[in-house]
Structure formats: C-alpha cells, structure tokens
Amino acid sequence: MKQTLAATALLFITQVASAATAQQVAPQSIIYVIGDGMGMEYITAYRHFVDDPATEEIEETLFDRYFVGTSATHPHGHELVTDSAAGATALSAAIKTYNGAIGVDIDKQPVETLLERAKTLGYSTAMVTTSQINHATPASFAAHIDSRQKYDEIADQYLDNRIAGKPWVDVLIGGGEKYFKREDRDLVAGFTALGYQYADSFALLDRIEAAPALALLADKGLPFAIDAPPANRLAVMTSKALALLPKNKPFFLLVEASEIDWCGHANDIACAMGEMHDAEQTLGVVSRYVSEHNNTVMVMTADHSTGGLSMGANGEYEWRASVVRGVKASAGELARELKEAGNTWPVKWQELTGITLSAEQQDTMAKQVKASVIANTEAEKNSAKTTLRSGILAAINTASATGWTTGGHTGGDVGVFAAGVNPEQFAGHQDNTAIALKLFTRLRPVQ
Ligand SMILES: [Zn+2]
Incomplete structure (x- = not known):
C-alpha cells in the first residue's frame, strides 16, 4: 500500500516535471475571460433563462460545463465589497489593493500585470471588451494609475507606455472612441502612425487584416446586447482578436464581458440575461479555440457580483x-x-x-x-x-x-471556469489573487 502510494506520487511528480519541461519548450497561450459583475446567481438565472421548457430536465450551459471552482473577491482592507478596479488588479497582478486602483498597490505604486509579463517574455497581447477599452477592468491589465476615473490618462498610457518602442497591447477591440479622439489629442492617429490598422464600426471590423490593430466600435460602451444587433458582439470581437493574433507565437488575450455589471447596476434582469447570452457565446468561441489548439488555457471568472440579484x-x-x-x-x-x-x-x-x-x-x-x-x-x-x-x-x-438589494456591488464568491491545459489547477475555492498567481506560473520566455 505504502509502495503504491509512493509509486503514484512518483508518477505524479514525473508527469508534473514533464509537463513543466513541455511548457519550457512551448510557452502556452492564455485566454482570460472576466464577466464583470457575473455572480453565481447570474449563472443560475441564465441556466433557467435558456432552458428548453419543452423538456423535463434543465439543460446544462457552457458555464456549467466548464465550472471548476470559486473565488473570493474582497479588496484590500475591511470593506469586503470590491469595485472593478481593485477586482481586476487582483486578477491581473495578484495583489489586493484599494477600490478605484488601476494596476497600482495601496501605496499607488505600479505593479506588473500578467499582460505585461507575457509581453516582456515575447508573447503577443490583446484585449477585447464591450465597455470602453479604457474602462476599469481592461485598464488594470495595461495601465497604472491611482484612479479609474482618469479615462483620458488611461487611454494615453495605452499609447505612451512602451516596450521596445511599441505599445504593450497589440490588438485592442472594444468601445471608447471618444477618449481616443479628443480635442487635446488624437490617440488613434498615434496608433496608426505606429502601424496599427484601425476600425471605428462593426461593419468595418472585417477590413482589419492583421495585428497590430485598434478597433473602437462605439463612443463609450457598445449598446446592450438586448438593444442592438449583433447580440453576440463580444463573441464576434473575440473571434476577430483570435484570428488577428499571429499564429507562430503564444499570446495573452484578455476578454471582458463588461456590461453584465451595467445591467446589474440598473437592476435590469432582461438586460443582464442578454449580456449573459453573449458571454456564453464568447465562452463557446474560446473553449472551441482551446480544444482545437494545443498548449492553450482558458480561465473565466468574475470580479464581483452586482445588484444583489435574487431568483x-x-x-x-x-x-x-x-x-x-x-x-x-x-x-x-x-x-x-x-x-x-x-x-x-x-x-x-x-x-x-x-x-x-x-x-x-x-x-x-x-x-x-x-x-x-x-x-x-x-x-x-x-x-x-x-x-x-x-x-x-x-x-x-x-x-x-x-429581487435586487442594491444598485452597487455585493461581496459573495464568484465562479471559476476553465479548460485547456490543466484546468484542475483552478479547482476548488481560491482567492482572486491566486488565479493570477497560477497564471503567472504558466508564463515562459518565448524562444
Ligand atoms: Zn460595477
């Protein structure tokens, strides 16, 4: 019995070691999906929202299929209820910080993010959102500033912060044109001067043929999925980003289903289910990609729940x-x-x-x-x-x-969903910073 256990342990260690060696040879691509405000009640409500009433059973959603664990969401200090900035900084940089902080610690000092580490190691990088691309969640991956309200400065940093003379993010797709084309500065011109292809509408997104690319498809956030076609806009933008990323290189892709949170703040259940439907379509795109490509991992979670939704x-x-x-x-x-x-x-x-x-x-x-x-x-x-x-x-x-209890956020645990290389690493309960830590350990230099 003892021997068997030891043998099993040895076998396990060998597998881990060979997996590590394999990773060393070929660094893995990471697709990180954040459902802003997507608490567990949203996952359950959505399951019933899409259920086929003609059948007895409640059909499984993609969220159910890829569910592996849960995550705590509290920020630094004792408030226990996070905002999207502190939540995203925990998920991007593995640190607890104050509400409103974008990629900085409690002393307002910049902290390295997963996207930046990946880029430094030679990965391609991309961000896709339905909100303005300089909103709190994506900002916490590619900017460093003391307040999420500084939208113009965050947009400036996307262009001005550089590595080897180039911006940190190779592909940016979302909303927010108003922050990039301003009276005082035209950041779009700055990006195109560096060779970025540009699109400012959904109809023109197809014309973008290669990275680097910038697409700002609305003034601020995109219209709600329930209000304007295409209802699967995040899934479409995510497919586009995956198509644009160079095939011969690993990549780090951040995808945010931003507006689940906005519908939650409004206590608008139909709006929220529309956003959840787009999030599920996106999960479909991403999980298909991961199953068709070796050495990729997909992790999805939420930064917090919103509205105190109850069924x-x-x-x-x-x-x-x-x-x-x-x-x-x-x-x-x-x-x-x-x-x-x-x-x-x-x-x-x-x-x-x-x-x-x-x-x-x-x-x-x-x-x-x-x-x-x-x-x-x-x-x-x-x-x-x-x-x-x-x-x-x-x-x-x-x-x-x-039911709804608040127009703000709530402090409950959120779900974690994963597929691809070793999704079990994210199983069980963990802190939000631990998700980032685990992803950091997967990054390897690109040869
Ligand atoms: Zn919010």
Missing part, C-alpha cells in the same frame, strides 16, 4: 424565467419607446414585454409616460425618464419575481 422575491417561492424571456429591450430603451408611442404606449408595452399589468400598475405607468411626453426642460426630461425607467423595472421585477 425569487417578496416571499414568492418562484422565479419566472418565461417573463424575462418575453422582454425585448433594456429598461432605458423601453422608456424611450413608450414615450415615443405616447397614448398608444400599452400596445408597445405588450409588444416589447408581453407583461400584463394590474389596473394599479397601468395607472401608474400611464402617468409616468405622460410626464415623459410633456416634459420640457432637460432636467424635467431626465427626471421623467428616470421615473419611467424605475416603473418599468418594477413591473418586470414583480412579474418575474426577480
């Missing part, structure tokens, strides 16, 4: 996914549509949500739509729109029995 609310032992499936636009878009419809708003409401309102709800919403229509000043318009949006969300949340 079931107000004492109801039920969550009605079918109601959520019937909602065809985000609350902001619904408010715009109802206002435009004016007196015929109930027809629009039925068409875009399928939700039957109680007499009382109908009365309230009629007043809110009317206030929206007759609003004169900018302030009146904004306030009427906010009220109508809240009314719409209340109706959807009640009808579906969806």
Whole structure:
C-alpha cells in the first residue's frame, strides 16, 4: 500500500516535471475571460433563462460545463465589497489593493500585470471588451494609475507606455472612441502612425487584416446586447482578436464581458440575461479555440457580483424565467419607446414585454409616460425618464419575481471556469489573487 502510494506520487511528480519541461519548450497561450459583475446567481438565472421548457430536465450551459471552482473577491482592507478596479488588479497582478486602483498597490505604486509579463517574455497581447477599452477592468491589465476615473490618462498610457518602442497591447477591440479622439489629442492617429490598422464600426471590423490593430466600435460602451444587433458582439470581437493574433507565437488575450455589471447596476434582469447570452457565446468561441489548439488555457471568472440579484422575491417561492424571456429591450430603451408611442404606449408595452399589468400598475405607468411626453426642460426630461425607467423595472421585477438589494456591488464568491491545459489547477475555492498567481506560473520566455 505504502509502495503504491509512493509509486503514484512518483508518477505524479514525473508527469508534473514533464509537463513543466513541455511548457519550457512551448510557452502556452492564455485566454482570460472576466464577466464583470457575473455572480453565481447570474449563472443560475441564465441556466433557467435558456432552458428548453419543452423538456423535463434543465439543460446544462457552457458555464456549467466548464465550472471548476470559486473565488473570493474582497479588496484590500475591511470593506469586503470590491469595485472593478481593485477586482481586476487582483486578477491581473495578484495583489489586493484599494477600490478605484488601476494596476497600482495601496501605496499607488505600479505593479506588473500578467499582460505585461507575457509581453516582456515575447508573447503577443490583446484585449477585447464591450465597455470602453479604457474602462476599469481592461485598464488594470495595461495601465497604472491611482484612479479609474482618469479615462483620458488611461487611454494615453495605452499609447505612451512602451516596450521596445511599441505599445504593450497589440490588438485592442472594444468601445471608447471618444477618449481616443479628443480635442487635446488624437490617440488613434498615434496608433496608426505606429502601424496599427484601425476600425471605428462593426461593419468595418472585417477590413482589419492583421495585428497590430485598434478597433473602437462605439463612443463609450457598445449598446446592450438586448438593444442592438449583433447580440453576440463580444463573441464576434473575440473571434476577430483570435484570428488577428499571429499564429507562430503564444499570446495573452484578455476578454471582458463588461456590461453584465451595467445591467446589474440598473437592476435590469432582461438586460443582464442578454449580456449573459453573449458571454456564453464568447465562452463557446474560446473553449472551441482551446480544444482545437494545443498548449492553450482558458480561465473565466468574475470580479464581483452586482445588484444583489435574487431568483425569487417578496416571499414568492418562484422565479419566472418565461417573463424575462418575453422582454425585448433594456429598461432605458423601453422608456424611450413608450414615450415615443405616447397614448398608444400599452400596445408597445405588450409588444416589447408581453407583461400584463394590474389596473394599479397601468395607472401608474400611464402617468409616468405622460410626464415623459410633456416634459420640457432637460432636467424635467431626465427626471421623467428616470421615473419611467424605475416603473418599468418594477413591473418586470414583480412579474418575474426577480429581487435586487442594491444598485452597487455585493461581496459573495464568484465562479471559476476553465479548460485547456490543466484546468484542475483552478479547482476548488481560491482567492482572486491566486488565479493570477497560477497564471503567472504558466508564463515562459518565448524562444
Ligand atoms: Zn460595477
């Protein structure tokens, strides 16, 4: 028995050693996917959202298939609830820092990120997001600054920070053109002068033929998946990045499903499920890539959860996914549509949500739509729109029995999903910094 154990241990050590040797010969490519705000409740809600009601069983999603463990998300200190900057810095640089910190420690000193280490070792690098590309999560991989609010400075750093005379990121695809084409500076011109191919719309993305490349497909974030086609925009952008990365070199690719969080902040369940659907499509693209290419690893996690989402609310032992499936636009878009419809708003409401309102709800919403229509000043318009949006969300949340506890983030553990080379390394419970540490150990110099 003792001998068998020893033999097993020896065999294990030999395997680890030979795996390490193999890695030394051929460094592995890393695809790191972050679902911003994608707490476990989103994973569960999404499973029911896409479930085929015609079958008895609840079908497995790709999240279920690749689930390996969980991660703690707390930032430095005792607040326990992280923001996306501290969360992403933990995931990029393996350190705990303060909320708002972009790639810096608690003393505001720059810390090396996975993307930077990979680039230093000779990898190609890429970032793909649905938010502006200089938003907190991607920024924490390729910039170093004391506050996430400094959007212009973060965009500047993408161009100005250099290695061997070139920017650290070879392929950037996301939103945020307004931060790159400014009165005081045209960063797009700076990138193209360095040989970056540029696209500023989805239609033109196909024209980009090779890295290095910059694509800024919206002024700020891209429209929500539920509001504007293509609904699988992150999956499309991720495929594009994978196609652009040179074939003869390992790469580090960061992908962020940014707007799950934004829908969560808005307490908009239909919007969130639209983003989750795009995140799953993206997971499909990435897991297919990993299964077709040796020596690649895919890790997906979230920086935190958002909104305090709950399936079931107000004492109801039920969550009605079918109601959520019937909602065809985000609350902001619904408010715009109802206002435009004016007196015929109930027809629009039925068409875009399928939700039957109680007499009382109908009365309230009629007043809110009317206030929206007759609003004169900018302030009146904004306030009427906010009220109508809240009314719409209340109706959807009640009808579906969806609960929310906050407009901010929450401190629970999040899921970890992995595939490719040794996904077991991410199994079980771990700290968010440990995910980054494990990825650091996989990086090897490119010969
Ligand atoms: Zn957030």
